[in-house]
Amino acid sequence: VSRFAAKAAATANPRPRKTASPGVPPVVRFRLRVTAGDVIAIGPGKVSLLEAIGETGSLTAAAKNLGMSYRRAWMLLDQLNRSLAQPAVDSAKGGLHGGGSELTATGRRLIELYRRIDSTAARACADDIAQMLGLLAR
């Protein structure tokens, strides 16, 4: 919901250098980050990971879906769980990579709030975003 696509004219750009590729419609994204010190407590990567865990029921499968190593996914989730008052995911024990993983009420709530913030922001700023896109070359 937070992505706007605006038509970009498909006219070829005669300039040879890297530029906002002509013909590719621009995409607008809000990337909300909550940081505490050096740490990103909540951000788009962690929220996407939670969503993938919710969809697949497994941290291993979620990591694979996101093209991320298991180690990195585990680290992001651990960092997130430690940033929250209650963990976002419950992981069953068993085996090297554990059993299944499922979202807690906190995890579901976090996804819901994050995505709603994204769409509220996009809606509230639609006019200014359209004007900003109007400054781009077409």
Next chain:
Amino acid sequence: VSRFAAKAAATANPRPRKTASPGVPPVVRFRLRVTAGDVIAIGPGKVSLLEAIGETGSLTAAAKNLGMSYRRAWMLLDQLNRSLAQPAVDSAKGGLHGGGSELTATGRRLIELYRRIDSTAARACADDIAQMLGLLAR
């Protein structure tokens, strides 16, 4: 205007691992990005660079203020100028690093829109952001 700071209790966190540093108040940032293909056409780095050029009147000084190499600043600005219908900065010629640089009407407009989008988004989402911060450990 797009930064919220919420009080975080200064109680020590007994867990040893990296976490949203207890005692450091969380900071919320919207980082709006406009991408076209692989290229970030407009984003927080480019807008900060424009602001620094507006303040200093020079790409060299702007790069220094942002702790960025001249080469990187030049590349970001070049990419931005090529993404826009009209360049954001006029650079006077002369010398290796050119003469002064000043914002064009497009550059000033871009900064204005970008910052207004930031603050509108933060205002529109204030309630949900407060709820999201309420999920963090304190």
